[in-house]
Amino acid sequence: MKNKRDLILSAILLIVLFCVSWFVNGELDSYVRRIVNLCLIYAIIGLSMNVTNGFTGQFSLGQAGFMAIGAYTVGIFTVPVELRANVFYAVPMNPLIAGIQMPVWLALIVGGLLAALVAFLIGTPVLRLRGDYLAIATLGFSEIIRICITNASSFTNGALGIKDIPPLNDVRYIFVVTAITFAFIAALINSSYGRAFKAIREDEIAAEAMGINLYKHKCLAFMISAFFAGIGGGLYGALLGTVDPKNFLFTLTYNFLLIIVLGGMGSITGSMLGAVIVTAGLEYLRIFDEPLEIFGTMIPLFRPGLRMVMFSALLMACVLFWRHGIMGTREITWSKLIAFCKNPLGFFKRKGASQ
């Protein structure tokens, strides 16, 4: 009964939000649209990172590399064929792929699958490792992917990057992809697979003793994470209209690290909250980069670079004082919302097991 109620409420919510995104798409200026799009895309990638780091407890720093795979797939295959010779002006495009053109949705899926495939290949050696070693290994692979992209000029145009990607900034489209991602991962986490992931996170040895195949589940988590990171990367490439390898340095992964730490590693709603706060926040922190005048006197501290200092200080503060982030491993569910509406004050006073 509860499930049915939850499902109906969620469906209504999604329809409402879809209408909101329709409104945003039509009525608000391109700057706001861009920020909203970026929020949604970062939410997708943040959530994908949460699947491995938060839910399965495997500390992977490879998101930038998988994003790059997705972005380049979209880039390579959606540029109209007539324009390609122009873009690949230094080293001509490899004839094997020069004629293939795909619509964006197909390129997104192909990009995601490609990323998942690479994750599978990487996963075999790497998932045996724990903690810091896994982090460095995935970071290494992210860099290897980027270096390969930089050098494989006939496929990726190397450092010149790919231009003239048909831009995709329709908020409704990106919203639908985000909704599908969240829905899928929510379903995954609530399934037996999700429970297996959480078990692995809590205690690997116990999980194995309970019969959970560690390697298979870790690999699955890794591949799903890569798949959605690839899709997010593809959307990112389409949003920007151009991609180049420098976009995908491993420092990009730090953005998503902040998102999941802030939002709560192990919380789906946390990923969305974290994405919105970080993306919108970065835009608002822009005031720190500009010279600030109060009553006619210049405050000497405000110059370019201060924004990123505050950003990294925020990451430090989060991990030191607020390790669980906003949501920790909790989620906001309909049951809780309804209980909150019925009894706002009593909601927070409840002792005992929540959820």
Added chain:
Amino acid sequence: MEFFQGFLNMSGASFAQHMVNGISLGSLYALIAIGYTMVYGILLMINFAHGDIVMMACYFAYFGITIFHVPWYFTFIGVIVATALLGAVIERMAYRPLRDAPKNSVLISAIGASFLLENLANYLFSGRPMSFPDIPLLSQNIAVGSIKIQAISLVIPVITVISLLALLHIVNHTKTGMAMRAVSKDYEIARVMGINIDNIISMTFIIGSALAAIGAIMWGIRYPGITPYLGVMPGLKCFIAAVIGGIGNIKGAVLGGFILGLGEILIVAFFPELSGYRDAFAFIVLIIILFYRPTGILGERTTEKV
């Protein structure tokens, strides 16, 4: 066959020059890797910020010599002290509070500290590259036959070996060193036995950062362009060097550094078409080592990382 052209056509003089270059680079990696492995050996954590500590040391040297015009021998001592202090501060603020937290938190904190240092340097010193002060005595060129070598390249291996011996002495023959080894073997028992954990760990970071400072000075003289991100790649590569040799093992770090440095140079020397992939080489070696011999070449740790 053209791929192997470089391999087959190399002359003896070229090869000798390549070897010299490789040893020069290798000893530099080794010096920085020692600092990494020290911290890891005692604390079992990767200090992501180590490369950035090297970067800050370079900036300290720049300010000391170029801005404040202090003679270089004094400045270098000042740089070592300042960097050691920086290392201790970072440990105190970013790692100590998380000592009882799950391992992932410390890792994130290290990443955060690294990121913060880079952005701080970018903000304070602007992204424009500065020139590490030139020390004519050390940067002059020496020719041995047709092989050219910079004076500093002769100094670096010597310093590396001295550091290695000094560190081995400290760790194996002093009380502090014994305490360090105790902490690394079993943290809880060491505490129970009355060892002041906080002090020992701070001491570890101080020594590690001092080594980083020495490495930074050598690095700056050899490669004089200073930017806020100069520590990123060397940091990663030196960590990889430490892993190759056996993380936690000081001699291993030196060995790993040389292997990595020589390997990088020789790969490009023999296969010039791969020069763009040079950084990938380090990561590929890492994966191979982690796959086949995760404890590294000289490692003997039995606690599994796999």
Added chain:
Amino acid sequence: MSVLLVSALAVGVLTGCGGTKKDAEKSDVIKIGVFLPLTGDNAAGGELELRGIKLANKLHPEVLGKKVELVVADNKSDKAEAASVAARLIERDKVKVILGSYGSSLSMAAGNIVKTSKVPAIGTSCTNPQVTANNDYYFRACFIDPFQGTVMANYAFKNGARKVAIIQEVSNDYAVGLAKFFKDAFVKLAGPDSVIEVANYQTGDKDFSAILTNIKAMNPDAIFAPGNFTESALLIKQARQLGITAPFLGGDTWETQEFISVGGADVEGVAFSTAFDREKATTAEAKKFLDEYVKEYKGEPSALSALAYDAYLIAIDGIKRANSTDSVKIRDAIATTKDMEGVTGKTTLDKNGDPIKGAVIKTVKDGKFKYIDFVDVK
């Protein structure tokens, strides 16, 4: 089901809406947006260009009776930021023209936005032909890489080089593009085997000894090494240390003070192409620029500042001739720029939006940049 898109999306939308600047468009001010990398890898170049633009604003503060206000935004040398920043300048700050950026990939990131929003943009020193190709709303003040590469190839050939090695910063689109054009031109002059080696390095690399040792063994007559000045300075230093005596050739990115301070005595005698030099500064505008620059910043101006100054002038000239603040009309006027007197000479924009102008070749002598030659467009 725990999807919490509601508060999140609402928050996002509301913060977006709530943040609208209530700054009504004042009618006696024209806003010109400046988007440059002021932090990140390209910060040095961005700062020099900002100087040029500020100087131009100081000397030409008004057009059509209205004050010209500069709105400066930092694109952090990052493409995503470049796009966001351009969107913000257009939507929030309501600028009529955009100047920028240093770094062709950053300019290209903003390309779509200026095209769809119909706000003309003038690139300052982005030399990649892709910036203006296919984009009616992007113009530039500087020459393009095909021209620059040919100039350097001709220079090399003219000075007797028949075997050349290329060392390119393979992760830098500027370097890769320039290297290709140089190679094409040089091969046409000296034959198909005249480029004996193309070696690659990445941005941020410090150790070039391996590729240099290889190249030393091949004994080229000259080495063309396009790349950012940081890496190039170190590269040349190490080359000289290894005993390579061949002359080094490069592109306009070398013209910064840091190139000399990092490179020291080892970069004496290198040659590179650039857009401006005091000796070739014949226009009245150029004299004004030079005097003001030395007064304000001490030290010689680089081509970047000169080009940025000219970009500003092109914008002002366009606004004046359009006699309106409508950005589409301004764009049309800019497209017909002819013989506009700027610092770097008389500027005429061709059908792509690129100026038809020559290049200056400079060298480093006694720790300073020195003019050698001028190559005009045929």
